[in-house]
Amino acid sequence: MNNTLAFVSVGLMAGGIFLAFLRLLVGKTGPDRAVALDTITLISTNLLVFIALFEERSMLMDVAIVYSVLSFLGVLALARYLDGGLR
Amino acid sequence: MNPSLASALAVFLGGMMLAASVVVLFVRDLLSAIIITGMISLSASVLFLLMDATDVAITEASIGAVLATLIFLWGKGKMGGRE
Numbered sequence: 001m002n003n004t005l006a007f008v009s010v011g012l013m014a015g016g017i018f019l020a021f022l023r024l025l026v027g028k029t030g031p032d033r034a035v036a037l038d039t040i041t042l043i044s045t046n047l048l049v050f051i052a053l054f055e056e057r058s059m060l061m062d063v064a065i066v067y068s069v070l071s072f073l074g075v076l077a078l079a080r081y082l083d084g085g086l087r
Numbered sequence: 088m089n090p091s092l093a094s095a096l097a098v099f100l101g102g103m104m105l106a107a108s109v110v111v112l113f114v115r116d117l118l119s120a121i122i123i124t125g126m127i128s129l130s131a132s133v134l135f136l137l138m139d140a141t142d143v144a145i146t147e148a149s150i151g152a153v154l155a156t157l158i159f160l161w162g163k164g165k166m167g168g169r170e
Binding site for chain 2: 018081085
């Protein structure tokens with residue numbers, strides 16, 4: 001695959017992670033930070049899928065599946081806590 | 088992947104981990120500290136993947152990023168309103 005494509009894609013994904021990271025650091029309320037963490041996890045999963053496609057390593061695809069399931073579980077626990085449950 | 092690209096990504100993730108771990112010292116409420124700790128663990132997991140340690144990355148993501156966050160949230164719920 002083209003080398004320029006890898007640089008541009010990884011650069012754009014790193015920029016997205018950085019913007020969500022700024023919201024994670026300076027976010028005023030708890031739900032702001034929870035949504036920022038969810039966004040960071042989602043972009044990281046996309047990064048893993050891109051690396052698996054670019055390097056043709058199918059092992060990373062399994063890791064991406066596990067990541068998405070675990071991130072759903074973590075955000076579910078956070079949302080449950082913010083709703084007042086989890087006691 | 089290109090070695091310089093992988094190095095740049097590793098430096099970016101490491102700098103993000105460093106900034107988050109400095110910020111978590113000065114943040115005021117416990118919920119933000121728990122969420123930022125989960126993000127640090129997630130970045131560590133992606134760094135493990137860049138170092139070709141797949142099983143370590145899966146374990147770090149499941150235990151560090153999800154199970155620790157869940158247990159911290161459970162404990163914070165048990166504490167009630169006081170911090």
